[in-house]
Structures are given as C-alpha cells and as structure tokens.
Amino acid sequence: MKRERKQFGIFDWGILTLVAALVALGAFLFWKKSETVPPEVTIECVFRLPASAEKPNIAVGDSVHNENGTVMFGKITSISERPYQTVFLQEGQAVYQAVEGMQEIELTVRMTARKGEDYRVGDIRVSAGAQGTYRLGNTLVSGVRNISVKEVEA
Amino acid sequence: MMQTTETRTRIFDFFLLLAVFFSVVGIAQRVGTFRTDAGETLTEFPVVILWENADAQTVDCIAKGEVIRTENGEAFGTVTEIRRAPHESVLYHEGREIRKVLPAGTTEDVRLTVAVLARRADGVLFRADGTAILAGQNLRLYSLRATLSATVFSA
Structure with a gap:
C-alpha cells in the first residue's frame, strides 16, 4: 500500500506563524511580568519621637518593629537629640524658642525595602510624613514621625 | 478514504485558525481598550x-x-x-x-x-x-x- 503524502501548504505555514507569534507574545508578557518584581534597596529613615522630658530606653543597634511586632523594619544606626522648640506667648508676644527640659529624639533607622511606586517593608509603606506606633527595642512609642527617607548604598 | 482524511485535516486546521484568529482579535481589542481609556478626552x-x-x-x-x-x-x-x-x-x-x-x-x-x-x-x-x-x-x-x-x- 502506498503511504499517504501529507502536503504542508501555505495554510499550515500561516497557522504555524500565528502560533509562533502568540507563543512569542506570551513569552514576552511572562518576561515583562517577572521584570516588574520590585528590587530591594537599602534606605535610611529619620524617625522623630514626640517631645518629652523623659529619655526612652533606646540604644544604637536596637531593632525597629511595627506595633504588633510582625514586621521588622531595621536597626537603629544613630540617635541624636535636640531641644524641643515651639511657638508660645511671652509677655504678649509670640516667640519661637526651646521649651526647657523638653527634648526631641531623632533616630536614624537603616532598612531594606522593596522599591516600586513607593518603598515597602513587608506590606507596609515607608514614607516621610507618615506617623505611627513602633517597637523600638523593648519600648513601645506612639506618635513617631518619619521625617525623611533616602536611598543609600547597601 | 484519503479524501476523507484530507478533509478532516482541513476542517481541524480551519477551527484552529479560527481559534488563533479570535485570540489575536481579543488581545488586540484589549490593548486597544487600554489605549482608548488613556487618551479619551482627558x-x-x-x-x-x-x-x-x-x-x-x-x-x-x-x-x-x-x-x-x-x-x-x-x-x-x-x-x-x-x-x-x-x-x-x-x-x-x-x-x-x-x-x-x-x-x-x-x-x-x-x-x-x-x-x-x-x-x-x-x-x-x-x-x-x-x-x-x-x-x-x-x-x-x-x-x-x-x-x-x-x-x-x-x-
């Protein structure tokens, strides 16, 4: 019996080309998606604690966590303090000066964050101007303001 | 017999082509929609x-x-x-x-x-x-x- 000879015509070439194009498109979309995974970068934030006359028990090297301790942001790399200044009345005049005995403590915290449309540690957005409650070492502090965020070399 | 096999192949090819065609149309339409949304009277x-x-x-x-x-x-x-x-x-x-x-x-x-x-x-x-x-x-x-x-x- 003579074997059937199959013709590979222009019609088949057309289908093959379209399938190849779809596969290429799929591969491109897959590659593009994988590219959108945000890279990890090192950032430094300045956290300002609320003005207080008491010094909290915080030291360089302490870990910084969110309020319930589920996310570790990073570690404190430096601590500075400055007198708390505000506007108040003095002999009927408004003055801007230091309040005696009150200090503002600023912490520099180094953390590894994912950089996309913003910086995130875990699912938490890290941005200057935000305010929150943090675990600083073994101390829980409310009203901590993130003053600045900058990217640094790892 | 030979004729039947060839005909079946052609029908299969035709449906395959149809599926591919609609896939392409679908993708093109989706891309087109995104573009229209972005530029529409804004x-x-x-x-x-x-x-x-x-x-x-x-x-x-x-x-x-x-x-x-x-x-x-x-x-x-x-x-x-x-x-x-x-x-x-x-x-x-x-x-x-x-x-x-x-x-x-x-x-x-x-x-x-x-x-x-x-x-x-x-x-x-x-x-x-x-x-x-x-x-x-x-x-x-x-x-x-x-x-x-x-x-x-x-x-």
Whole structure:
C-alpha cells in the first residue's frame, strides 16, 4: 500500500506563524511580568519621637518593629537629640524658642525595602510624613514621625 | 478514504485558525481598550494643593517631575511646581490674633502644582476614574518617598 503524502501548504505555514507569534507574545508578557518584581534597596529613615522630658530606653543597634511586632523594619544606626522648640506667648508676644527640659529624639533607622511606586517593608509603606506606633527595642512609642527617607548604598 | 482524511485535516486546521484568529482579535481589542481609556478626552489640568505644617526635611523628599499617587496606587498627577514658605503659627490672646512665622528650615507650608489628567464637566474636574477634584477637598497622596496630607487649593 502506498503511504499517504501529507502536503504542508501555505495554510499550515500561516497557522504555524500565528502560533509562533502568540507563543512569542506570551513569552514576552511572562518576561515583562517577572521584570516588574520590585528590587530591594537599602534606605535610611529619620524617625522623630514626640517631645518629652523623659529619655526612652533606646540604644544604637536596637531593632525597629511595627506595633504588633510582625514586621521588622531595621536597626537603629544613630540617635541624636535636640531641644524641643515651639511657638508660645511671652509677655504678649509670640516667640519661637526651646521649651526647657523638653527634648526631641531623632533616630536614624537603616532598612531594606522593596522599591516600586513607593518603598515597602513587608506590606507596609515607608514614607516621610507618615506617623505611627513602633517597637523600638523593648519600648513601645506612639506618635513617631518619619521625617525623611533616602536611598543609600547597601 | 484519503479524501476523507484530507478533509478532516482541513476542517481541524480551519477551527484552529479560527481559534488563533479570535485570540489575536481579543488581545488586540484589549490593548486597544487600554489605549482608548488613556487618551479619551482627558487633558492635563494644573491643580494646586496645599500641604501645610510639613517638616522641611519631609518636603525635601518630594521633587518636581515626580508622580504622586492615591492610596490604591493610581497616579493622581505629576508635580510641576513646588512653592515652599515657612509655616505661620497663629495664636489668640485676649481677643488678639498673634502670628509668628517659623524660622526657615523648620516647618513649612507647601503649594504643589500638580498636572492632573482629567476632564471638566459643569465646571468640576473629574479624574479618569470619575472621582471629582474639588477645592477644599482633603487628600492623602503618596510620592515615592513622602506621604502628603494636602488640601485642594484650586482646581
């Protein structure tokens, strides 16, 4: 019996080309998606604690966590303090000066964050101007303001 | 017999081609929809927002040309101008209003001009997703490095 000879015509070439194009498109979309995974970068934030006359028990090297301790942001790399200044009345005049005995403590915290449309540690957005409650070492502090965020070399 | 096999192959090819064709049409249509949505009758409007009582170091975290976004990550607009001024504190004493301008580099009031893609209807500005931008409205917006609590000053 003579074997059937199959013709590979222009019609088949057309289908093959379209399938190849779809596969290429799929591969491109897959590659593009994988590219959108945000890279990890090192950032430094300045956290300002609320003005207080008491010094909290915080030291360089302490870990910084969110309020319930589920996310570790990073570690404190430096601590500075400055007198708390505000506007108040003095002999009927408004003055801007230091309040005696009150200090503002600023912490520099180094953390590894994912950089996309913003910086995130875990699912938490890290941005200057935000305010929150943090675990600083073994101390829980409310009203901590993130003053600045900058990217640094790892 | 040979004729039947060939015919079956052709029918199979035809349906395969049809499936491929509709896939291509589907993809093209989807891409086309995205493009139409983006360009459809939307123009850039300058919206001035006032960001009050911000620390000078925090204001440094936002720059001209940056895209600022809403809570859910949608682009709100692009910052085209940043005007910074020291914050003015207001106190009231014995029926008098006393104002005090804070020293430069401490706390600032910032007016940001943001180019927003929107359309205007009945004098009201609407963003692409249909939300209105109204003067006096409080917004919480996000740039790459900063969080802004701002009020729409003019739209």
